[in-house]
Amino acid sequence: MSLSFPLLLFFSFLLISNPPPSSAQQNNSSSFSSSDSPWTPNQNRTLLSPKSVFAAGFQPQINSSNLYTFQVWYHNISTPLTAVWTANKSPVNSSATLVITSSGELRLSTTPSGNNLWPNKPVGSANSTRLVLRDDGRLVFENWSSFDHPTDTILPNQKILNETTIYSKDGRYSFENCTQLVFGGNDSYWTSAAFQMLDDNGKVTQANGGSFITSDFGATRLRRLTLANDGNLRLFSLDPNSGQWAVVWQATQELCTIHGTCGPNYICLTDNWDNTTCVCPPGFGRISGVKTCERKIPIRNLQNSKFLPLDYVNFSGGSNQTNLNVQNLKACQDSCLSDPNCEGFGFKYDGQGYCVLQLERLLYGYWSPGTEATFFLRVDGSETDKSTFTGMTSLLETTCPVRVSLPLPPKESNTTTRNIVIICTLFAAELLSGVVFIWAFVKKYIKYRDMARTLGLELLPAGGPKRFSYAELKAATGDFSNIIGRGGFGDVYKGELNDHRIVAVKCLKNVTGGDAEFWAEVTIIARMHHLNLVRLWGFCAEKGKRILVYEYVPNGSLDNFLFQSGRVRSTSGEGEDGGDMEFGQKPILDWNIRYRIALGVARAIAYLHEECLEWVLHCDIKPENILIGDDFCPKISDFGLAKLRKKEDMVSMSRVRGTRGYMAPEWVKMDPITPKADVYSFGMVLLEIVSGVRNSEIQGSKMDSEDWYFPRWAFDKVFQEMKVEDMLDPRIKHCYDSRAHFDMVDRMVKTAMWCLQDRPEMRPSMGKVAKMLEGTVEIMEPKKPTIFFLVDE
Ligand SMILES: *[C@@H]1O[C@H](CO)[C@@H](O)[C@H](O)[C@H]1NC(C)=O
Ligand SMILES: *[C@@H]1O[C@H](CO)[C@@H](O)[C@H](O)[C@H]1NC(C)=O
Numbered sequence: 055m056s057l058s059f060p061l062l063l064f065f066s067f068l069l070i071s072n073p074p075p076s077s078a079q080q081n082n083s084s085s086f087s088s089s090d091s092p093w094t095p096n097q098n099r100t101l102l103s104p105k106s107v108f109a110a111g112f113q114p115q116i117n118s119s120n121l122y123t124f125q126v127w128y129h130n131i132s133t134p135l136t137a138v139w140t141a142n143k144s145p146v147n148s149s150a151t152l153v154i155t156s157s158g159e160l161r162l163s164t165t166p167s168g169n170n171l172w173p174n175k176p177v178g179s180a181n182s183t184r185l186v187l188r189d190d191g192r193l194v195f196e197n198w199s200s201f202d203h204p205t206d207t208i209l210p211n212q213k214i215l216n217e218t219t220i221y222s223k224d225g226r227y228s229f230e231n232c233t234q235l236v237f238g239g240n241d242s243y244w245t246s247a248a249f250q251m252l253d254d255n256g257k258v259t260q261a262n263g264g265s266f267i268t269s270d271f272g273a274t275r276l277r278r279l280t281l282a283n284d285g286n287l288r289l290f291s292l293d294p295n296s297g298q299w300a301v302v303w304q305a306t307q308e309l310c311t312i313h314g315t316c317g318p319n320y321i322c323l324t325d326n327w328d329n330t331t332c333v334c335p336p337g338f339g340r341i342s343g344v345k346t347c348e349r350k351i352p353i354r355n356l357q358n359s360k361f362l363p364l365d366y367v368n369f370s371g372g373s374n375q376t377n378l379n380v381q382n383l384k385a386c387q388d389s390c391l392s393d394p395n396c397e398g399f400g401f402k403y404d405g406q407g408y409c410v411l412q413l414e415r416l417l418y419g420y421w422s423p424g425t426e427a428t429f430f431l432r433v434d435g436s437e438t439d440k441s442t443f444t445g446m447t448s449l450l451e452t453t454c455p456v457r458v459s460l461p462l463p464p465k466e467s468n469t470t471t472r473n474i475v476i477i478c479t480l481f482a483a484e485l486l487s488g489v490v491f492i493w494a495f496v497k498k499y500i501k502y503r504d505m506a507r508t509l510g511l512e513l514l515p516a517g518g519p520k521r522f523s524y525a526e527l528k529a530a531t532g533d534f535s536n537i538i539g540r541g542g543f544g545d546v547y548k549g550e551l552n553d554h555r556i557v558a559v560k561c562l563k564n565v566t567g568g569d570a571e572f573w574a575e576v577t578i579i580a581r582m583h584h585l586n587l588v589r590l591w592g593f594c595a596e597k598g599k600r601i602l603v604y605e606y607v608p609n610g611s612l613d614n615f616l617f618q619s620g621r622v623r624s625t626s627g628e629g630e631d632g633g634d635m636e637f638g639q640k641p642i643l644d645w646n647i648r649y650r651i652a653l654g655v656a657r658a659i660a661y662l663h664e665e666c667l668e669w670v671l672h673c674d675i676k677p678e679n680i681l682i683g684d685d686f687c688p689k690i691s692d693f694g695l696a697k698l699r700k701k702e703d704m705v706s707m708s709r710v711r712g713t714r715g716y717m718a719p720e721w722v723k724m725d726p727i728t729p730k731a732d733v734y735s736f737g738m739v740l741l742e743i744v745s746g747v748r749n750s751e752i753q754g755s756k757m758d759s760e761d762w763y764f765p766r767w768a769f770d771k772v773f774q775e776m777k778v779e780d781m782l783d784p785r786i787k788h789c790y791d792s793r794a795h796f797d798m799v800d801r802m803v804k805t806a807m808w809c810l811q812d813r814p815e816m817r818p819s820m821g822k823v824a825k826m827l828e829g830t831v832e833i834m835e836p837k838k839p840t841i842f843f844l845v846d847e
């Protein structure tokens with residue numbers, strides 16, 4: 055009671071000295087000086103920069119409108135209001151004032167005699183110094199500048215001093231000395247050369263003389279570098295067309311590598327470009343009453359503990375993470391077993407001896423294919439949970455054949471038999487060489503890793519695709535002179551990079567979305583690692599150009615191997631992807647290789663559907679999109695590109711492309727497109743692999759009817775006439791030994807029949823398909839595929 059009287063006096067003083075009617079109209083001013091009345095939060099006054107780019111003043115807190123902070127924001131951008139600077143970290147109530155005192159001090163306080171909350175308590179000369187706001191977003195009061203006291207944002211042309219640290223709004227994250235991102239004050243998770251300045255064009259210069267540029271470099275736009283509450287540092291630019299902020303650079307592509315995203319024991323997953331989820335590992339659960347994730351069965355008997363493999367998982371925090379450098383999994387496991395504090399260990403299969411024990415705590419776990427490692431989680435011997443993180447193990451099992459060279463098809467008929475004998479003897483050689491498969495895998499694996507290392511990472515942190523300039527790609531492809539394929543997504547050129555890597559450069563057509571969106575999608579595509587997927591090495595997004603840079607797969611696409619009965623293929627019309635412009639006559643694939651191609655493709659699609667968290671439909675599976683590596687290892691191309699387009703485009707495009715034979719009924723019925731659409735297309739490819747003819751064509755001269763439908767015909771052959779031989783590729787029919795091959799071919803045909811079911815829910819999932827081909831699940835008798843016609847037009 056005794057306090058309220060002076061306070062009341064103070065308020066009445068404010069009211070008298072600040073006649074409301076006139077100031078309500080004159081709310082915007084260009085400066086604030088000692089002759090102005092004290093500034094209070096609910097006056098709604100703003101200070102404008104000369105060209106009205108920025109505004110400053112009190113703004114209410116989002117969730118409590120009685121609390122205010124003094125901020126600088128973009129005057130023209132109100133949804134959402136984007137603050138770039140804040141004077142007071144802790145908000146003030148409506149009785150606070152901003153004044154320039156008689157002694158010249160700029161003062162923000164809740165009571166006239168209270169603490170000055172203005173950073174550095176600047177003092178000017180009482181009757182002349184004004185607080186002004188410049189068009190670059192800087193508040194200036196004599197020698198004092200808000201640029202010297204940044205909060206969570208750095209603006210263009212703001213000189214970053216040596217010890218400048220910015221903090222996320224909630225204070226959990228900081229960008230220490232503008233060189234490392236830190237969680238909770240001492241836990242660093244991202245480091246770079248110190249930032250010195252951001253310019254208007256989108257270039258950031260660094261202390262080591264280096265620099266990096268944004269994806270929209272060159273455009274004059276409003277830009278800002280902000281550390282958000284999620285711990286990622288991002289550069290935004292304002293898209294003048296949409297009026298929205300777009301991310302044009304960011305410190306880490308993988309939000310899960312940011313420490314503190316999830317609590318102890320959790321594993322962080324990115325299910326979308328900007329979404330993270332925290333899940334408990336197998337054997338762990340959320341104990342009732344507690345929010346944390348704890349072991350369901352504590353490890354009682356240390357000797358009786360076992361390990362659950364979590365593929366692609368890494369725990370990036372906790373104590374003692376030193377690489378023990380042991381040569382095999384057993385030795386690594388033993389060293390973990392012998393340490394009572396060991397909670398598990400990380401291991402790589404690349405033969406380089408990566409073995410890292412995780413002691414005492416499981417901290418900052420995350421899933422990312424980029425880790426190329428498996429984490430073996432120690433659990434009690436009685437634990438029954440199975441690992442839910444798989445992917446690496448199936449990669450290891452992918453039966454890509456070791457190097458075999460097949461003879462070219464015979465030119466004259468009398469050499470045919472000889473060559474077939476050669477091909478058949480190769481079976482045996484191949485089977486023998488199967489044992490060296492693991493070794494071949496490891497070799498390939500190391501090759502990939504080295505390639506990743508060769509990739510310059512000057513713009514993006516590890517794991518991201520390289521960004522090429524248009525000029526670089528122009529030089530690499532000899533001004534786009536060597537075209538090796540034409541497809542619905544765009545033309546493909548062969549090129550050679552400066553480091554002599556041969557690449558396939560795909561210039562995309564009709565891609566929607568902005569640079570940042572494209573970049574985001576490309577990063578997701580580049581994150582997909584599978585032996586049977588074509589690797590994406592980089593991209594270019596410049597001057598409206600959208601280009602993808604892939605590893606070059608030397609042997610062209612599967613259609614060149616399957617459909618070559620001596621007839622002249624038209625160069626226009628259907629099936630141009632990968633093309634055969636460069637590739638000549640192909641060897642005839644034997645049954646083993648055909649089977650392995652089928653299995654490899656099935657596993658890669660299963661990986662896209664089920665193991666990539668970024669759930670990907672291919673939407674255009676056909677032989678043209680299955681490339682054949684130099685060891686006959688199939689590699690799927692064009693995956694992920696469907697996402698760059700709208701669904702309507704996809705439908706019309708597929709029709710135009712003439713790949714209707716591969717499209718599932720739901721495309722035409724306009725039903726929702728699910729992963730089962732890919733399963734259908736795969737089934738069609740499977741039949742073609744077995745028969746060596748296009749589904750739309752007629753084998754021999756036997757069929758010549760309008761309602762001929764390949765799957766139905768094949769079904770009759772296999773299940774009614776019991777004549778599997780009739781549908782085999784005539785070119786290697788002689789080579790078919792029913793004892794050796796029946797099982798394999800039978801499985802391919804039966805699996806195809808299941809894939810080609812008219813109703814999506816009748817078709818198995820791609821993971822099941824792979825298992826059916828492997829022979830690890832029993833294949834029931836399928837229903838006869840119903841006739842399905844695509845309407846022309
Ligand atoms: C702010 O918007 C006004 C009109 O709404 C426009 O005339 C002015 O140029 C804009 N200022 C800036 C800096 O964009
Ligand atoms: C205010 O200005 C007068 C001259 O205009 C000067 O003599 C005086 O010292 C100034 N007061 C302060 C506090 O700077």
Ligand SMILES: *[C@@H]1O[C@H](CO)[C@@H](O)[C@H](O)[C@H]1NC(C)=O
Nearest residue numbers: 368369370400424425426427
């Ligand atoms: C796991 O994370 C740590 C810390 O970030 C890192 O040093 C290590 O290389 C990562 N391991 C793998 C296999 O990626």
Ligand SMILES: *[C@@H]1O[C@H](CO)[C@@H](O)[C@H](O)[C@H]1NC(C)=O
Nearest residue numbers: 373374375376378389393411
């Ligand atoms: C970390 O582990 C290694 C191997 O177990 C051991 O040699 C080293 O002393 C440990 N370091 C610390 C700090 O515990």
